[in-house]
Amino acid sequence: MVIAEADREGEGAFDPRTLLAAIEVVSHSNPDNDWVGKVRDYPLLGIPAYVIFGPRTGTGAVMTDIHPTPEGPRYATRKDFVYGETATIAHWTIPTDTLPRYS
Numbered sequence: 001m002v003i004a005e006a007d008r009e010g011e012g013a014f015d016p017r018t019l020l021a022a023i024e025v026v027s028h029s030n031p032d033n034d035w036v037g038k039v040r041d042y043p044l045l046g047i048p049a050y051v052i053f054g055p056r057t058g059t060g061a062v063m064t065d066i067h068p069t070p071e072g073p074r075y076a077t078r079k080d081f082v083y084g085e086t087a088t089i090a091h092w093t094i095p096t097d098t099l100p101r102y103s
Helices: 031-045
Strands: 019-025 050-054 059-067 074-082 086-089 092-095
Touching: 019 031, 031 050, 031 059, 031 074, 050 086, 059 086, 074 086
Parallel strands: 019 050
Antiparallel strands: 050 059, 059 074, 086 092
16 A cells, blocks of 8 residues: 555554555455455545556556446546556556566
8 A cells, every 4th residue: 555654654544545556466366356346446445546466467457547437436547567567656657577477
């Protein structure tokens, strides 16, 4: 999770709406939790960016721009990437060429 410096200074739980991004590695045993459940749930929590890395496939995605739909808030923008490319989240970049893969 990426949160603002000021929000890290407090003790205990923090409001998920203060998150700048959630960054996840796809679970080896339950990939649908990351690719389906969290893609659905994180916009409901107001998390502005969700970044997912898939070591099984060597791919990932950056999801942003929450917008309303009849089913509830959803990410409007999805930028897919393959390992070897650079993932960009706001003003951060993450090189993926040396990320490990599941065997």
